[in-house]
Ligand SMILES: O=C(O)CCC(=O)C1=CC=C[C@@H](O)[C@@H]1C(=O)O
């Protein structure tokens with residue numbers, strides 16, 4: 488059952504969370520938290536997304552706050568460190584925020600940077616963490632991907648390359664030209680009309696799945712089951728969520744029967760302050776549990792009246808796509 492708009496907006500908070508490091512081009516993350524009978528939910532589609540795309544995120548926030556999490560298979564979820572496209576000198580400081588974590592995802596192919604920047608950054612990561620995956624966010628052509636990934640492979644193994652190129656045929660081609668390397672699909676799943684298309688086309692060895700863009704924890708679990716039928720394992724990742732959205736990501740990951748890879752659910756450390764005290768990392772794992780935002784932090788991070796109005800209007804427009 489979908490709550491009314493007034494029920495969704497009642498008791499909601501729009502927050503502006505400053506980030507320690509620029510990530511996907513932003514230095515402040517705006518999120519909206521909603522409160523329902525089952526707890527808290529998050530609605531935080533990136534501001535440039537249209538209402539149709541944002542509607543999956545609204546469905547997801549409502550699911551968390553009105554239905555709560557699915558039945559878990561495990562208590563704790565292994566996570567990876569996430570390293571933004573920073574200079575190598577900043578890498579140790581970022582990794583220090585992930586005690587006990589043995590896998591890092593490194594952003595590569597950042598606009599305005601070179602392959603040499605990527606190689607240096609990945610080297611700095613390898614010096615601290617044994618297992619490395621890279622994420623190009625579709626920033627390379629096939630030739631650029633093959634050249635850059637071959638260079639990175641000269642220094643050591645890569646667990647996988649996430650979205651090296653933007654399109655499905657390009658991913659298929661990268662897989663063909665680098666048969667020893669796993670390719671993971673992210674944007675080709677979360678921003679696609681048919682999330683299984685990339686897998687059917689032979690463009691992915693691994694699928695990156697995110698709760699909010701897929702429309703919630705149960706929608707993610709259903710897709711993970713379908714991907715499993717194709718023999719494609721999933722990595723549950725964040726959508727740069729606050730601790731509330733992250734709790735839904737951890738709950739979804741905890742409810743997947745077979746989890747082979749560390750999950751990208753450690754981006755809370757990219758915020759200067761999250762909406763509540765972060766979950767403690769134990770041996771590189773996070774506990775699946777409900778979260779309660781800290782009222783003082785909600786007050787301190789409250790967005791301007793103008794931005795609150797913008798988000799409320801966005802919810803109203805987006806809500807129209809829910810049925
Ligand atoms: O997967 C991770 O390690 C963290 C999550 C992450 O990298 C992302 C979160 C949100 C937006 C994306 O640009 C980005 C990604 O591309 O996977």
Ligand SMILES: [Mg+2]
Nearest residue numbers: 622624649673
């Ligand atoms: Mg990605």
